[in-house]
Amino acid sequence: MRINLSKNRKQFTKFFTLVLLITSPYIPIDSVYFKTPYLGTPTNGTTTFNGLIASSGQVTSGTGSSSVTNFLSTGWDFEVQSTGATNTQITQISDQGQDAATTDDDVIQFVGGGLVIDYVKISSNDGSEFKLNSVDVRFQGAGNNTITVRAYKNSIAIGTAAFSTGSLTAFDWHTIDVSAQTDFNDADEFRIFSGATNRFSVIRVDNINISTAASSDTDSPTFDTAPLASSVTTTGFTAGASIDEGGDIYYVVVADGATAPTPANVIAGQANGGGSPIASGSGTNLTDPFTLSSAVTSLTAGTAYDVYFIARDDESTPNVQATVTKVDVTTLAPSSLQIAATVFLEGAYNGTSLNTTINSSIPAQQPYNGVNSHSQTTSVSIPASAVDWVLVELREASTAATATNATRKGSTAGFLMNDGTIKATDGTSNLTINLTGNTGTDYYVVIYHRNHLPIMSAAAIDGSGGTLTIDFTSNSANTYQTTTALASLTNNKFGMPSGDLNQDGSINSTDLSTWRTNNGAAYSYSGNGNADFNLDGEINAVDRNDFQQKNTSKTRQVPTT
Incomplete structure (x- = not known):
């Protein structure tokens, strides 16, 4: 076998001399250097x-x-x-x-x-x-x-x-x-x-x-800095590598678990079989230190990818590495998501939209601090079309049944508008929820109201585009436990059941007792306002007969533990 020593001549000679000294301790030093001079x-x-x-x-x-x-x-x-x-x-x-x-x-x-x-x-x-x-x-x-x-x-x-x-x-x-x-x-x-x-x-x-004494290189380059994905963000990363001689480095990004591309595929910017990868890039004609640093963008947050690298040298007939090198990378989970949700409150529903009767009584500070660890300070002007404050919470879990209180990743209070949409405190923008401890992009959406039973989406909603979209009003299948968790409304609509005055997840005699104590009293949003089940600014028999009594024994279907 012939060894090409053109890249590491001095190191080889030093090594060979050392071997002679070790294996033949009685050879004089002068003899060693005479027999094995530098190549x-x-x-x-x-x-x-x-x-x-x-x-x-x-x-x-x-x-x-x-x-x-x-x-x-x-x-x-x-x-x-x-x-x-x-x-x-x-x-x-x-x-x-x-x-x-x-x-x-x-x-x-x-x-x-x-x-x-x-x-x-x-x-x-x-x-x-x-x-x-x-x-x-x-x-x-x-x-x-x-x-x-x-x-x-x-x-x-x-x-x-x-x-x-x-x-x-x-x-x-x-x-x-x-x-x-x-x-x-x-x-x-x-x-x-x-x-x-x-x-x-x-x-x-x-x-x-x-005319030339240069060695003809027949060896493919090696990575002296192994391929890696660094500076990972929610939408990308930096693909990097370094080789030990002049040449080119190529890479492709494919879905996690996809069949590995061939070296020829990667050089051509292809996935296995010649298809299109999610992303690709290269560094060509690299000069010392022969390093690739390439930004990969437009990826999905919280998503795993496989990145395949290949290198070749700059010979007239390039020597290409025999196998591709795989790097696993997962983009960061989103730090926040927007919510585009539509929901009706049974008590405020008028057959087509929601009443805004108590709009002038809505306080500037949202009322949900302490609900599953929620904490938020607000001091805002109340939009004219606002019905009331609601709390939106995101949970990350493998199934709806396991989406318990402990899986909460973030929550934010916003305004429920008379068309059923939920908006940020400006009354026009989608609500934004900041997230912590999350790993992916799919979340269960939970809606709370101060005197209605909470509801949750039946499935985790994909937020890879930055926004979670769900309509709880038109299809009961969108809600976890469907009609068991909902109130059936006129015109084939569905809403959150009214009557849970103390927000304990059950409409029962305790709620009725509190209503009786406040029946006929002057309305005060922050005082006895939770006894006003239809949000008309009055506490009277309508609240008891049409809502509390109708929904007695209904319980929350949103998992707690």
Whole structure:
């Protein structure tokens, strides 16, 4: 297996040196550094040995083959192969190159040990890839023959060029030029072979010319900062990641639990199968530090999503990560919601709308503090069409039956208008309820009135759009426990049952007793006003006969515990 060390060369060398020191404690330090020098990379352009060799001499020898690594720190490894030879050699020759007459022209020489050379191998020390353009070669002896140069990558031949030596004078230099051949691109070594006849026993090499020594990257990028979703809000988050080299990072946002997209899907901004994701984005042509930071918006509050990331590098043929990386994110639950609710009070209903008879008596301070922990201070002008104060509460639970008092997430008092709508204290805006401790967007809506039984929605209402909408007046199925919890009104309408004077959730003799005590007394909203079951500003037999007596034994259906 060949390891690409181009990204982490120094770290590898330090590690390899440490391994040698640990596993071979008796190797002298100088020997260690001689055997395992820092990996070298051949230099772009021409490598000459001019001025590097002080005196001629043998560098190494062996049986059948000899080799030397990172020769004179040039970034080149050399090897000579001669089958059957007992004394193959690599020697350095001082001032005997083809330009020795004018410069200090040093060369490297390969000796077959008295036998012919099979081949000379020249490779990059660190495994980096290059394009061979040319190399100068001199052969021992002369004769008609053909020499062959082959390029290799990962020990596999990728390019070949054959040259005729012709009738050469002994010790002539020959330039092998392969610059026009594309099959010598991206090599990590090349080998020089002599022909089948008149093979050579000595070969000298000089002036190795390459046009690039950069390693061809075949590894996909890795995340050095793992993908994440940060700065999460009710409607979005920031998608982020960082890779260890130049390239691109892509992501898609899909529904929680959706089938994972493929790398190709994510790059194309698609969900699995090519469909449209909820959101997508990318950072392309990233430069150091190769970081993506992308805002994702327009999501639904309190909702779980899956985010899939993929990265590729900036090679001409990009290396793409094999698998996508998944990040789970849930947007924050809403901090408040608006309520668009319609409800009728049985006592104030006149057949089409609600009476506003006590409008002038309605106080500026709402009357529901203490109702299931509600607390609110108001000091407002009373809208002309207001019927009375009501309290709206939101509960978060998995079922209606479990939507007990403890599941309350927020409540706000507002004005019930004569058309049955509930408005904020300005009389026109939808009521806004601030929420705490909530996790999602679906809530049960509870309505309270000071002398009517409370009611609750039969189902949790979706508030992902920011507003909960419900009509309690037209369809009894919208109310939990339907007609058991409601009063049936004329014109196929429904309302909250009147008669719960003390707000204990039951219309019974206690309410009747209090009514009797106040029957015929002057009306006072904050004093005996709860005994006025039809909200006409009077406490009389109509309140008892048409409401309290009619609804006796009715109880609240809104769960408490």
